[in-house]
Amino acid sequence: MRIRYFYVYILTNWEKSVLYVGVTNDLTRRLTEHYFGIIPGFTKHYNCKYLIYHEELKYINDAISREKELKGWSRIKKESLIKAFNPNGNFLNERFMRIKFNT
Secondary structure, eight states: OOOOOEEEEEEEOTTSOOEEEEEESOHHHHHHHHHTTOSOSHHHHTTOOEEEEEEEESSHHHHHHHHHHHHTSOHHHHHHHHHHHOTTOOOOGGGTSSOOOOO
16 A cells, blocks of 8 residues: 655745745645646746755645644744755755756
C-alpha cells in the first residue's frame, strides 16, 4: 500500500519579493499549475511559481494546520524558516518538475 503525503510549500517570484504559502496532496501537479499560470489568483498575478520551501506531512489536518500557522507568521519568520531549509535560496522546482533554473 502506497503512503499518501500532503505538502505545505512556499513559492516566490523571480525577484523573491513575494511569498505564498500553500498546501496540496500532489506537489508536482500543483507546481505545474502555478508554473504555467493555470489557476487564476494570487500566484498568477504575482508570478509566484518558484518553490523555495516544502514540508511533507502524513495527515491532511496536520498539513492544513501547518499552512495556517505559516500564513500567520511574519515575513521575517518565514524567511528564517526558508533559510534554515534552503540556505542558498535555490529554486527547488526541479526536484518535482523537469525544469532547470539558474538562480
